[in-house]
Structures are given as structure tokens and as C-alpha cells.
Amino acid sequence: MNIDLTPLANLGLQILVPIVLAVGGLAIGRVARWLHLSNESQLRDALQLAATNGAAFAMSQVGAIGAAGGLSVVVKSKVIAAGACYVLAHVPDAAKKLGASQAVIERLVEAKLAQLLLGNAQAAPGASLASPTQAGS
Numbered sequence: 333m334n335i336d337l338t339p340l341a342n343l344g345l346q347i348l349v350p351i352v353l354a355v356g357g358l359a360i361g362r363v364a365r366w367l368h369l370s371n372e373s374q375l376r377d378a379l380q381l382a383a384t385n386g387a388a389f390a391m392s393q394v395g396a397i398g399a400a401g402g403l404s405v406v407v408k409s410k411v412i413a414a415g416a417c418y419v420l421a422h423v424p425d426a427a428k429k430l431g432a433s434q435a436v437i438e439r440l441v442e443a444k445l446a447q448l449l450l451g452n453a454q455a456a457p458g459a460s461l462a463s464p465t466q467a468g469s
Contacts (some may be wrong), residue, residue: 375426379419380444382426383437386418387411387444408445415441 390411416438420427427437 372430375430378423378426379430379432379437379440382419382423383415383440383444384447385422386415387441387448389418390414390441391445391448411445412438412442415445 393414394407394411416434419437
């Protein structure tokens, strides 16, 4: 007398496979948290982009004075504060998860502001250098 246990084995596999996968997923999640693996680079990139956008937004609020590089200390601090508020309003979760304080975000916006000002200051010489090259062509 032979008893075919194939249907019982198939049923057991159908029950055990999802359980094993669920436990494995939980274990991988715990190991990732234990090793501090996350999407930290994506959060940093989002914070950097928001800081650049915040500095640009703050510069647009200042107008031509800021674009010319003539920021006074009072205006510069207002621009930095406005840029930091922009960052905190647009990526609050990223700032919180990265542990970025108001002061850190202000320093980041200040660095981005300097890049924007240098970019504007370097745009004019770059254009003047392109003219003789084009004239010689």
C-alpha cells in the first residue's frame, strides 16, 4: 500500500514559503538598522538640492544687490535665514533624519549662497573670454 504525500507536501510548502520570506524580510530589516544602512545618501542629496534652491530663492528675494555680490552683513544674514527656512519647509524629514540643526542648515545655505555669488561673478569673465575665440573662428 502506497500513500501519496505530494499534495500534503505542496500544501506545507505553500504555507511555509510565505512565513520564511516574512521572517527573512524582518531579519534583513533589523540587520540593516543594526548596521545603520539606509537611504542616507538620498537624504543628503535632497538636503543639498534644497539648500541650493533655498539660496537661489533667497537671492531672488534680495534682487540685483545680491546678484552683484554686494551683500551687506544684515542682508546676508536675512538671505541665509530665508534660505534655511526654505530648506526646513521643503525637506523637514531629511533634515530631521540627518540630525541637521538650524545652524547646520544655515551654514549649508551660506556655502550654497557663496557658490551662487561666485557663479554669477565668474559668468561675466567667461562670456568675455568666449567672444575673442568666436571672433577668431
